[in-house]
Amino acid sequence: MRKPFIAGNWKMNKTISEAKDLVTSLKEKVAGIENVEIGVCPPDIDLPDVVEIAKSSNIKVGGQNMHWEESGAFTGDTSPVMLKELGVDYIIVGHSERREYYGETDEEVNKKVKAAFNHGLKPIICVGESLEERKADNTRDKVEKQVKAALKGLNQKQVSQTVIAYEPLWAIGTGESASAKQANEVISYIRDVIETQYLDAAEDVRIQYGGSVKPHNIEEFMSESDIDGALVGGASLQAESFAQIIKKAAQK
Numbered sequence: 001m002r003k004p005f006i007a008g009n010w011k012m013n014k015t016i017s018e019a020k021d022l023v024t025s026l027k028e029k030v031a032g033i034e035n036v037e038i039g040v041c042p043p044d045i046d047l048p049d050v051v052e053i054a055k056s057s058n059i060k061v062g063g064q065n066m067h068w069e070e071s072g073a074f075t076g077d078t079s080p081v082m083l084k085e086l087g088v089d090y091i092i093v094g095h096s097e098r099r100e101y102y103g104e105t106d107e108e109v110n111k112k113v114k115a116a117f118n119h120g121l122k123p124i125i126c127v128g129e130s131l132e133e134r135k136a137d138n139t140r141d142k143v144e145k146q147v148k149a150a151l152k153g154l155n156q157k158q159v160s161q162t163v164i165a166y167e168p169l170w171a172i173g174t175g176e177s178a179s180a181k182q183a184n185e186v187i188s189y190i191r192d193v194i195e196t197q198y199l200d201a202a203e204d205v206r207i208q209y210g211g212s213v214k215p216h217n218i219e220e221f222m223s224e225s226d227i228d229g230a231l232v233g234g235a236s237l238q239a240e241s242f243a244q245i246i247k248k249a250a251q252k
Contacts (some may be wrong), residue, residue, distance in 0.1 A: 002206050004222065005163060005229035006246050007039035007062065007124065008236025009092060009210075010046075019046035022239055023053045029243035033058060036229070036250045040236065041092055041124075044078050051087040062090030062124065065098060068111035070119075080119035091116050092231075094150060095126045096169050106149035113150055117158050124163040124231065125150045126210070127190070131170035139168075139186060144193050151194070160204035164190055165231040171211025172233065180217075183209045184224035191226055215244035222252040 014022060019042050030038055041062040042050050051061050067077040083091060093116065094109035109125065116123040127146040129139045143166065151159055166187050168178050178186075187207045195202035209221050210231035221227050229249065236242045 002204065002228050003035070003037050004249050004252070005037040005039065005206050005208060006232065006249050007041060007060075007090070007163075007208070007229070008232045008242055009064065009095070010040065010042045010237060011064070011097070011233065012043060013237055014042060014046055016046055016049055019043075020049050020053060022237070023050050023059065025239035026243060027053065027057045027059060029239055030058065030246050033246060033250050036246055038246055039090055041090065047083070047086050047088060055087075060089040061087070062092060063088050063121075064092050064095070066091055066093075066112060066115070068108070068115040070115075080115045080121055084119045084121060089122060090124055090163070091121045092165075093123045093125050094146070096128055096167060096172060100169075106146060109146075109150050110152050113162070114153060117154070117161075122161055122163065124165050124208075126165045126167050126231070128167040128169050128172075128211075134168065134170065140189055143186060143190055147190055147193050148197070151198070154198075156198055156201045159194065159198040160201035163206050163208065165208045165210045166190060167210035167231065178209070178211060180220040180224050180227070183211075183221060184226050187224075188226040213245065215241055215248065218245045218248050219252065222249050 039060040039062050041064050054061050063083050067074050070079050070081045093112045098104040113123045127143045129142040133142050206228040208229045208231045209227050213230040213232045214235050
């Protein structure tokens with residue numbers, strides 16, 4: 001039985017003081033929830049304070065991006081060694097905004113996934129199609145290519161610990177979301193793709209949905225057979241709305 005995972009991607013939001021207030025409030029609101037894993041992924045500058053506040057709570061902390069090298073002349077980047085020493089648990093890899101705005105390739109995503117495992121971090125790998133690709137009926141081809149490329153070279157145990165976040169690009173930050181049925185169909189297909197290469201791990205991989213997840217629609221997504229949680233954007237920036245999502249997911 002896969003434990004649902006609700007993670008908040010704050011993107012480029014929250015100053016240090018705002019981050020501290022948010023996590024302190026969230027910590028109180030979700031205390032005692034054990035049947036759903038909870039995560040927050042703040043900007044790097046917030047991580048030390050967020051990790052400290054989240055200690056001795058049921059909240060895991062993740063980063064939003066990292067380089068695959070341990071150190072070097074990579075101005076502006078953060079290494080997996082740095083994140084691990086901070087006490088970070090997860091790292092978002094291959095978010096569509098990184099792919100679109102910064103030209104991140106499937107090969108680079110794979111390097112980051114391997115680096116994460118090499119340093120004791122668990123990757124949340126983002127995949128998803130554009131509106132044009134969906135209209136052209138290329139959704140399955142796109143996510144299959146992304147998933148296979150991201151997992152290339154991993155062993156069964158590593159794959160079983162991986163989190164996949166299916167985020168259709170046309171549903172990110174638009175207020176639009178895929179229907180629960182649409183999301184489940186793609187997520188079920190992703191699991192089938194993983195099964196062809198990693199039979200023993202396919203049933204353990206948690207696959208989230210991401211794309212305008214709100215308190216009013218989380219129950220619909222969580223009622224589907226293959227959706228194992230959500231990667232939440234805007235609704236994770238307020239403790240009350242994020243806590244509502246978590247509590248509703250915990251009821252399923």
